[in-house]
Amino acid sequence: MQITTTFRHMEQSEALKSYAEEKLDRVKKYIDEPITAQVFFSVEKKIRHIVEIVITAKGISTKASEATSDMYAAVDAVIDKIERQLKRYKEKIKAHKPSTDGNGRQISKKIFEAESIDSSSEPVVISTKIETAKPMSIEEAVMQMDLLHKDFIVFTDAGSSNINVLYRRKDGNYGIIEPQQS
Template structure:
């Protein structure tokens, strides 16, 4: 297993490196056959108004799947403990899902969904804030996948949304966690004001509709 440790506004000392190795190796010990690479990003916020200030982020690449967790606290070692526990839970969840898929005898059934309009306000009571500059750029592979597969990825990456390439339309979609429960999908609108559905037809309307919405389960 390849373990890479990065630091932002912090020196990665031998003591920190040893502690990260100890905690992460323990967290992934029972999942060595799934894990190919582990990236650990440690950071300390310079802005005194940011609290908690010390964060630990772990990204694991497991057989083409990305599993991610992030925790913050006032103490870097405490943040490492918290993120190690969370990544172990996410790995366990991923392994159990793989086993369920292998042992499932009956054909996979479609999820019953209901088409609802995209919420006009996706941020709820939160105050929208834009950074003054781009502070981080991420690149990642975007293999085609179904909405169900994208939902599984969303539940593993510890984010509120997940961007993916729809396997049936070839378009870039975004699946997100709704403030009031469940999930929604944001679809692009083509030039004539239509949205593509997975059956290859187009739908007419004044607003984009989610491809599907389903509850956590």
């Protein structure tokens, strides 16, 4: 875990820095490596001690802050907040795990050589891969797409059993391509 600490309006403290690093080890069990954590310690009006932690890992980013009259208590409180957020996130992922009951439809993914498409001859296939378009709801597809950092996802609609394509638009919204029944 890569941890950076910043002290604002206060003297640097090795004891406080090592205490925060020790407490941050508790969150490793919830998320995969590599993990980067930024810890900000600040004091306002000499009595308000604020700790803010930003954690970034593969597929997840979380932030929490806490203000108390004691810096060590603030570290404990913010670590508890982060742990609750990560537990909730992990439970959400488990609840939305794609089903492996074989209801998905097989789709073929082909990669073509670019020059062969531009020419008038038959396109040259570089590779072909068979994948399963897993059944899921639109909400699950959005979550999977965000977790995998993809711009689109092909899935089987759990309600209609049709193949759909969900994509991220340039304006930040989502679009869906679904077949029309005639």
